[in-house]
Amino acid sequence: MSDKPFRWRTIVEVAAISIVIYIVLGAPGLKTPSHIESTSEQDVPIARARAESLVYPDWKDLKCSKHGVDMHIFSTQPLVIYIDGFLSGDEVEHLVDISEGKWQKSTVFNAGVETEDEAVRKSEKALIPRDDVVQCIEQRALSIQGWPKDTFIERLWTQRYNVSGHYSFHYDWSTATKEAMRVSTFMVYLKADCEGGGTNFPRLRMPDDPKWCRYIQCGKDAGGEGVTFKAKEGNAIFWMNFDSERRGYKEVIHAGMPVTKGTKIGLNIWSWYQKGHMAEL
Ligand SMILES: O=C(O)CCC(=O)C(=O)O
Numbered sequence: 279m280s281d282k283p284f285r286w287r288t289i290v291e292v293a294a295i296s297i298v299i300y301i302v303l304g305a306p307g308l309k310t311p312s313h314i315e316s317t318s319e320q321d322v323p324i325a326r327a328r329a330e331s332l333v334y335p336d337w338k339d340l341k342c343s344k345h346g347v348d349m350h351i352f353s354t355q356p357l358v359i360y361i362d363g364f365l366s367g368d369e370v371e372h373l374v375d376i377s378e379g380k381w382q383k384s385t386v387f388n389a390g391v392e393t394e395d396e397a398v399r400k401s402e403k404a405l406i407p408r409d410d411v412v413q414c415i416e417q418r419a420l421s422i423q424g425w426p427k428d429t430f431i432e433r434l435w436t437q438r439y440n441v442s443g444h445y446s447f448h449y450d451w452s453t454a455t456k457e458a459m460r461v462s463t464f465m466v467y468l469k470a471d472c473e474g475g476g477t478n479f480p481r482l483r484m485p486d487d488p489k490w491c492r493y494i495q496c497g498k499d500a501g502g503e504g505v506t507f508k509a510k511e512g513n514a515i516f517w518m519n520f521d522s523e524r525r526g527y528k529e530v531i532h533a534g535m536p537v538t539k540g541t542k543i544g545l546n547i548w549s550w551y552q553k554g555h556m557a558e559l
């Protein structure tokens with residue numbers, strides 16, 4: 279009897295077993311891990327659009343004056359830091375001034391499509407020009423983080439909320455892949471001539487020390503679940519969006535609470551990890 283049919287059967291069996299093992303291992307190389315929200319068809323166009331909005335501040339010629347801040351670690355896992363005095367009064371005024379005439383309705387991304395949806399996000403946003411003041415703020419944001427590798431600043435947007443303006447619960451993760459993700463957030467308050475408008479993190483735990491009540495709503499004003507940071511001019515909350523395994527932290531889900539009186543203006547500083555994206559230094 280010839281051994282040919284036997285060899286063919288063995289090859290087919292080995293191939294079948296290999297396919298099963300490959301699928302059990304999660305098809306490495308074919309798809310991104312399930313904790314990273316991404317659709318592979320979108321990766322290329324999103325990365326290209328992103329690349330255009332990623333900037334790196336001028337580190338050679340720009341002279342930024344030294345700026346002291348008062349930092350308080352709120353949580354180490356995930357890392358959340360409260361920064362008192364992230365911006366000076368002059369910087370705040372300047373950012374508000376350069377936003378004038380640029381306000382447009384805020385949008386949200388739904389399955390990769392940009393839409394307006396006031397039930398989710400009701401505010402206006404302004405893409406601010408990268409003058410020296412803005413670049414010094416970009417520098418500050420990178421310095422605080424320790425200049426992480428392959429990490430850039432997304433062009434800065436200010437955001438204005440009038441009465442009933444809000445941003446419902448979301449993550450800042452954005453669409454992420456293994457090569458590109460919004461690694462961290464600075465939520466900065468520029469104007470807080472308002473009632474309401476705090477930033478709520480329902481999955482963060484209230485700290486024990488009452489000294490935090492300068493910055494967060496306490497006692498009968500504590501509001502809903504978790505922790506609500508008060509909108510305070512010039513101050514910022516910084517947090518990391520991913521753990522070291524590049525899994526999005528579930529604890530950093532947050533919302534901009536409705537403004538019930540007056541106006542709040544915020545500034546988003548997002549740092550974006552983009553593997554291989556070279557900065558023009
Ligand atoms: O305005 C706030 O308090 C939160 C804003 C925010 O989460 C965002 O713009 O991503």
Ligand SMILES: [Fe+2]
Nearest residue numbers: 448449450532
């Ligand atoms: Fe956010």
